[in-house]
Amino acid sequence: MPLPIAELHLHIEGTLEPELAFELAARNGVALPYADTDALREAYRFADLQSFLDLYYALMAVLRTERDFEDLANAYLARAAAQGVRHAEIFFDPQAHLARGVGMETVVEGLWRALGSSVQNHGVSTRLILCFLRDESAESALATLDAATPYLDRITGIGLDSAEVGHPPAKFREVYGKAAALGLRRVAHAGEEGPPEYITEALDVLGVERIDHGLRCAEDPELVERLVRERIPLTLCPLSNVRLRTVDTLADHPLPALLDAGLLCTVNSDDPAYFGGYAGDNLDAVRDTLGLSDERLRELARNSFLASFLEDDEELRARYLAEVEAYVFP
Numbered sequence: 001m002p003l004p005i006a007e008l009h010l011h012i013e014g015t016l017e018p019e020l021a022f023e024l025a026a027r028n029g030v031a032l033p034y035a036d037t038d039a040l041r042e043a044y045r046f047a048d049l050q051s052f053l054d055l056y057y058a059l060m061a062v063l064r065t066e067r068d069f070e071d072l073a074n075a076y077l078a079r080a081a082a083q084g085v086r087h088a089e090i091f092f093d094p095q096a097h098l099a100r101g102v103g104m105e106t107v108v109e110g111l112w113r114a115l116g117s118s119v120q121n122h123g124v125s126t127r128l129i130l131c132f133l134r135d136e137s138a139e140s141a142l143a144t145l146d147a148a149t150p151y152l153d154r155i156t157g158i159g160l161d162s163a164e165v166g167h168p169p170a171k172f173r174e175v176y177g178k179a180a181a182l183g184l185r186r187v188a189h190a191g192e193e194g195p196p197e198y199i200t201e202a203l204d205v206l207g208v209e210r211i212d213h214g215l216r217c218a219e220d221p222e223l224v225e226r227l228v229r230e231r232i233p234l235t236l237c238p239l240s241n242v243r244l245r246t247v248d249t250l251a252d253h254p255l256p257a258l259l260d261a262g263l264l265c266t267v268n269s270d271d272p273a274y275f276g277g278y279a280g281d282n283l284d285a286v287r288d289t290l291g292l293s294d295e296r297l298r299e300l301a302r303n304s305f306l307a308s309f310l311e312d313d314e315e316l317r318a319r320y321l322a323e324v325e326a327y328v329f330p
């Protein structure tokens with residue numbers, strides 16, 4: 001039995017495995033520029049964030065109907081559950097779908113077909129987080145939040161993702177203010193390829209409650225101190241960092257140093273179909289390569305539930321935390 005964890009940094013579009021991509025392409029009559037699943041898997045060996053994003057957006061063409069989004073989410077939940085994920089806070093990128101004529105209703109209701117019964121079907125509780133593409137305009141983010149207004153009973157929070165450099169958090173001050181007024185929780189990618197200053201800006205200007213990635217905080221000891229003091233969680237994604245060359249090798253990852261500093265770190269998969277592993281694979285990799293002890297792994301699992309947006313169900317959080325404490329490592 002795997003260690004029970006919450007996954008807090010997961011882009012549902014990044015769970016599209018080559019096999020499902022071909023299945024959905026056939027169902028929807030979409031031509032993929034790859035001969036077969038092997039050729040597509042080969043294309044998943046990109047060199048950096050931009051080449052990954054180019055492929056990521058191109059492949060979304062196969063997602064057309066509610067059923068497609070439902071199938072995508074169910075495929076993720078089954079894989080995640082098998083690796084110990086008991087709770088998942090799932091990102092989606094509506095602008096990438098709206099831009100190709102797939103409406104907010106199709107995306108949200110399609111995902112909800114799977115998420116609304118995820119506890120019964122997979123034993124995984126879920127929350128949904130709407131992400132804005134930071135390389136799109138602030139106006140586009142505002143229009144996207146407006147389009148999501150009828151579905152806010154399905155959406156727990158907002159996030160900020162895609163190409164980071166040159167798109168500082170402050171660009172999205174207004175939309176984060178509106179989201180806060182609507183009672184939405186706030187997170188943002190910061191300090192992945194962008195500088196540590198973006199982390200500070202996300203906290204001070206956007207009022208985020210968690211930092212996605214954030215590993216470059218390690219370059220600024222005062223910022224690390226602040227994150228520890230304010231108990232700001234980081235949702236780290238080690239295998240993603242290796243694939244996108246944010247770190248040279250996994251052995252260079254700052255996770256052990258950040259844990260030693262007292263940071264509330266969590267380990268997540270980001271875009272697991274593209275980055276070589278789901279949440280449990282990421283935990284296995286950091287255990288094997290960084291030499292984390294069983295108690296360090298338990299700390300990561302505990303952190304994941306503490307950092308999750310389960311304030312609306314503290315009883316459930318307490319049950320998950322009790323499972324973490326009772327877990328016996330093999």
Ligand SMILES: [Zn+2]
Pocket residue numbers: 009011161189212270271
């Ligand atoms: Zn991400």
